[in-house]
Amino acid sequence: MDQIPSVIVDGVMYSAWLFMAALGLTLIYGVMKIVNVTHGSFYAIGAYAAASLTAAYLARGFPPMLSYAVLVVAAIVVAAPFAIAIERVILRFMYARDEVVILLATYALFLILEDVIKLIWGVNPYFIAEPYALLGSFQVADMAYPTYNLLLVAAALVFGGGLAWLLHSTRAGKLLVAVIHDPEVSRAMGVNVGRYYLATFLLGSLLAALAGAFTAPTVSVVPGLGVDVIVLSFAVVVIGGLGSLPGAALGAVIVGIVRSLSVHYMPQLELFVIYFVMAAVLAVRPRGLFSLAEPRKI
Amino acid sequence: MRRDRTVAVIGTAFVALAAGGPWLPQWAMFIATVAFARGLVALGLVLLLRAGLISFGQALFYCLGAYTAGALGRFYGVSDIFIEMLVGGAVAALVAFIIGFLLARYRGIFFGLLSLALSMILYGLLVKTEALGSTDGFNIAPSTLFGVRPPPEWVRYSVLVSAAAVAAAAALIVHRYLQTPLGRLAPAIKDNEIRVEYMGASARKAVHVKYVIAGALAGVGGALAATAVGHIDPDMAYWTTSGEFIFITILAGTGSVVAPFVGALIYGSIHTLAYGLSPNTWQMSLGLALLVLIVFLPEGLWSLATRHARRT
Amino acid sequence: MPVVLNARGLSKRFGAVTAAHEVSAAIDKDSVVGLIGTNGAGKTTFINMITGYLKPDAGAITYEGRDITPLAPRQITRLGICRSFQIPQLYSSLSVHENMMIGLGIVLANAGHGGFLSRGDAPVPGYGEPAAQVAEHILARFGLAEYRDRNTQVLPGGVRKLLDIALTMVAKPRVLLLDEPTSGVSAQEKFGIMQMVLDAVRAEGATVLFVEHDMEVVSRFAQRVLAFYDGRVIADATPEVALADPEVRRHVVGRLRAAHA
Numbered sequence: 001m002d003q004i005p006s007v008i009v010d011g012v013m014y015s016a017w018l019f020m021a022a023l024g025l026t027l028i029y030g031v032m033k034i035v036n037v038t039h040g041s042f043y044a045i046g047a048y049a050a051a052s053l054t055a056a057y058l059a060r061g062f063p064p065m066l067s068y069a070v071l072v073v074a075a076i077v078v079a080a081p082f083a084i085a086i087e088r089v090i091l092r093f094m095y096a097r098d099e100v101v102i103l104l105a106t107y108a109l110f111l112i113l114e115d116v117i118k119l120i121w122g123v124n125p126y127f128i129a130e131p132y133a134l135l136g137s138f139q140v141a142d143m144a145y146p147t148y149n150l151l152l153v154a155a156a157l158v159f160g161g162g163l164a165w166l167l168h169s170t171r172a173g174k175l176l177v178a179v180i181h182d183p184e185v186s187r188a189m190g191v192n193v194g195r196y197y198l199a200t201f202l203l204g205s206l207l208a209a210l211a212g213a214f215t216a217p218t219v220s221v222v223p224g225l226g227v228d229v230i231v232l233s234f235a236v237v238v239i240g241g242l243g244s245l246p247g248a249a250l251g252a253v254i255v256g257i258v259r260s261l262s263v264h265y266m267p268q269l270e271l272f273v274i275y276f277v278m279a280a281v282l283a284v285r286p287r288g289l290f291s292l293a294e295p296r297k298i
Numbered sequence: 299m300r301r302d303r304t305v306a307v308i309g310t311a312f313v314a315l316a317a318g319g320p321w322l323p324q325w326a327m328f329i330a331t332v333a334f335a336r337g338l339v340a341l342g343l344v345l346l347l348r349a350g351l352i353s354f355g356q357a358l359f360y361c362l363g364a365y366t367a368g369a370l371g372r373f374y375g376v377s378d379i380f381i382e383m384l385v386g387g388a389v390a391a392l393v394a395f396i397i398g399f400l401l402a403r404y405r406g407i408f409f410g411l412l413s414l415a416l417s418m419i420l421y422g423l424l425v426k427t428e429a430l431g432s433t434d435g436f437n438i439a440p441s442t443l444f445g446v447r448p449p450p451e452w453v454r455y456s457v458l459v460s461a462a463a464v465a466a467a468a469a470l471i472v473h474r475y476l477q478t479p480l481g482r483l484a485p486a487i488k489d490n491e492i493r494v495e496y497m498g499a500s501a502r503k504a505v506h507v508k509y510v511i512a513g514a515l516a517g518v519g520g521a522l523a524a525t526a527v528g529h530i531d532p533d534m535a536y537w538t539t540s541g542e543f544i545f546i547t548i549l550a551g552t553g554s555v556v557a558p559f560v561g562a563l564i565y566g567s568i569h570t571l572a573y574g575l576s577p578n579t580w581q582m583s584l585g586l587a588l589l590v591l592i593v594f595l596p597e598g599l600w601s602l603a604t605r606h607a608r609r610t
Numbered sequence: 611m612p613v614v615l616n617a618r619g620l621s622k623r624f625g626a627v628t629a630a631h632e633v634s635a636a637i638d639k640d641s642v643v644g645l646i647g648t649n650g651a652g653k654t655t656f657i658n659m660i661t662g663y664l665k666p667d668a669g670a671i672t673y674e675g676r677d678i679t680p681l682a683p684r685q686i687t688r689l690g691i692c693r694s695f696q697i698p699q700l701y702s703s704l705s706v707h708e709n710m711m712i713g714l715g716i717v718l719a720n721a722g723h724g725g726f727l728s729r730g731d732a733p734v735p736g737y738g739e740p741a742a743q744v745a746e747h748i749l750a751r752f753g754l755a756e757y758r759d760r761n762t763q764v765l766p767g768g769v770r771k772l773l774d775i776a777l778t779m780v781a782k783p784r785v786l787l788l789d790e791p792t793s794g795v796s797a798q799e800k801f802g803i804m805q806m807v808l809d810a811v812r813a814e815g816a817t818v819l820f821v822e823h824d825m826e827v828v829s830r831f832a833q834r835v836l837a838f839y840d841g842r843v844i845a846d847a848t849p850e851v852a853l854a855d856p857e858v859r860r861h862v863v864g865r866l867r868a869a870h871a
Binding site for chain 2: 101107110111112230234269273275283
């Protein structure tokens, strides 16, 4: 039972990371009804951009404390052109197609981006430990945890809170909610729906890139980094309810705690439990825990 | 109406392959055998896709079939390729039958995501199961044929002909199924389930049947791949493997039971060729091909072959 | 005449909305019954409950003495209770003929002719001919022969409506529920279409319930009228009596006139 504190601390940290990683996915689905497989690619692009540019920044001897800002700026500057290009050149011509067909298109884009990443950054791993090491560690119940992970938790809260504020308290956000509710009516009322879709895809992709950027210092950045993230983020948003912001938070907490429990008590079931929870939630509430009723058909 | 030449095409292709096979280089035999394995999985996906369903977790049954074949060899000393395929298909069909009660209620994106979750459950279990080699998997002994171990230079050929025979049989069975009144229901389920129900049929049951057939085919394909490659690992259940199968299915289209095997052969060839030419951009070629297909040829490559016939 | 279909005390609520409140109706065999009422009065809910799409919160439905309340739509259809739809429910990727063949295939399969080796050329139960011929006959009867090979997505609205009704014929309905069979059709055409549909259905002897907003059509074809208002049946009588009823005039006829004026 003395493991309980570390189960909680690990669970909270993992939840925060999952929430960050899944936020953009649920935003894009919520607004555009696209299950976006390129989400994992943007996560990887963010991680690579952050790792390579921060390493270059630090190598020139600039103040290490500013490396956190470099992480963020690098991810945004590098990922944004990709997101804009994908939405403008490909996706916007597919909105009339079936949900599953758009999913396949994003899968094709994911395959392409996997190799684009290799062409830009090569296949050798990148390490940037400085932002991680710089902050030292803290103690909970005799266990040491990296303080950087607290930064991740804070970042998750800021992202989630910021997105909620953007959607519910700004004029643009309220219009966006109208677009979600009925794109046709919004278009008829003079709302530039295309612009909202571009903005949403850009924002969702940047959130994925930022999640990758914040994760970069804690891992070695290697090819295939985004592949696992896709399916994990799917699990999180499906559990909470595709397209729901509070759902993503709940899904992240459930998966985070369940995984943490498993790692501490039954490590052989670590991956199994995550997808078992996903399947169980889908079996009982197919539209996730935060979900709306289906409309009547006849 | 055009005369249906599917049976003749399948028969001719099989005879040609069996007769010409010995002159094929070993690597070509390998590519063709793996194409049959993947084609079997894609054939099952075609059945589902005709009813408007995409499974993002067909790797579940592929992997089950492969591990069943592996376990037969490792724990029971069975290496006969037909027994491996039969039992692999049966185990996969049984699992598909059980989870089909749940999955047959789902449509669209939710069918895809639930099948994805189920395949990832198997992946999650296998990577942590040391008795089955965890993430490394394990090797499988070369197969025998009705108790006979062919001479080494004939192993690839005998596996190829066995694969072709099973694939031909599967294609013929599915072709027949598609002509039965319930087999023909697929586009109706895709278009309007309410009407199907109000005509006196159960769309759920029809989907369940298709799911079991697709599962069995994937299981047979997995067992075949296991014995052809000689090695199995948990990546066979990973979502990217399911993605490959969907790729092949989209490439082939749903127009014919022969198409999945042609699609799998094209996929395998592009894969081998592109990987050989440029190991860092082969996925990009695949991705571009898929994107072009989705945008310009949503009915798959097979529609090119039949387009002319339809116009006349 | 014996009662073929008997609904007793059907109630259905959707949250705060009462879609049906103790609806009872005994339908005589081989009769033609008109269902009238404004939109939202509970006519479609009544049809949805009879055919198993909605389960009533209370009450029961019997068909020829058998309780069919718990059955699914497909089981009710197999018993011979068929329906058409307000918005035509067609297979949009298929041709008119293929739409018929899907339905006939299901009928064959339900009769045990759908096995793995079946070629779909067994005689269709109730028709005694192979499905391909039955399809031609039904299409001809509904004046749809010229649209045989057209995709249903490109059909004019009136033709879609007719095909929707023709599709109910594959199972040889004993009771047919038609949800606004003449909606979207010009006033002059309504009579012709109703006549054609009733001729087609009643050639074999069947009970027909139809939802209709045009009181002239109701007076002409219905032997009996069920008037719905606010989830209740407020009149159940011959057309002359029901349409003269002050309640019906206030809640149904007057409102429909106003809505259609």
